[in-house]
Amino acid sequence: MRELQQDIMSIILDRGLAPGDPMPTEYELVEELGVGRNTVRESLKVLQSLGIVEVRHGYGMFVGHKNLRALALGLEFHARMSLQREGHEALDVIEVRQALESALIGPxxxxxxxxxxxxLVQCVEGMEQATHDGAKSAELDHEFHRLLFGPLSNDLLMRLLEVFWSVYDKIRESVEHSTPVARHNAQVHHQILDAVLAGEKELASQLLSSHFDALRDSVRNATS
Structure with missing residues (x-):
């Protein structure tokens, strides 16, 4: 099955198809690959779940657009499951996001x-006013990080950060709940903001890294 999925992806690449372009029909794939229709159909379902193939009922199959939803769901599930044990997968997610943000804050x-x-200033002001509202505080935290890296105009980076955020948010829900935590989080983001406004790239990177260190400690405490 996996080999057939690779064959279908090779057809897309070899024909130079772009996202949104029509795919060969099921019948054409059956004829070209020399396999049964049910086998092709099952492979297409897997590729559809990965966002590689898009099925539009009544119109046909098309090459999918960038979609990291399957990655997000898998990471979120395993990270949350790990919180019931040693938390290794959750810690891995935090480490990758920490590395990305700390490295890219300078650019x-x-x-x-x-x-x-x-x-960014308005976002942090909102965070400071929302310390008693956990959902609003988390929403503004998310917005702060989007605003930080949006100027890079890197679509893949933003999609990856969205994936990590969805996982990170579930992790944080499991280990953080209190108003003092939200208040401290707002203070940390204000410090990051001050470094950004002053153009102090190294300090901003260090503060971001420390921010994730604190969450890592929370996960370790919750799973110890």
Whole structure:
């Protein structure tokens, strides 16, 4: 089955098809690959779940657009399951996100406009006012990190960060609940903001890294 999935992906690549382009029909794939229709259909279902193939009922099959939903669901499930044991997968997710954000904050600062910086200021002000509202505080935390890296105009990066955020948010729900935690989180983001506004790239990177260190400690405490 996996070999057949690879064969279908090779057809897409060899024909130079782009996202949104029509795919060969099931019948054409059966004829070209020399396998049964049910086998092709099952392989297409897997590729559809991965976002490689898109099925539009009544129109046919098309090459999928970038879609990391399957990755997000898998990471989220295993990270949350790991919180019931040693938390290794959850810690891995935090480590990868920490590495990405800490490494890219410098280029992000260089790319920021005055409007970008003002949006960050408003976001942190909102976080400071929402410390008693866990859902609102988490939403603004998410927005802060989107605003930080949006100026890079890197679509893949933003999609990856969205994947990590969805996992990270579930992890945080499992280990953080209190108003003091939300208040401390707002303070940390204000410190990051100050470093960003001052153009202090190394300090901003260190603060981001420390921010994730604290969450890692929370996971370890929750699973010890």
């Amino acid at each position: 992000a600062i260089d790319a920021m406009s005055e409007a970008d910086r003002q949006a």
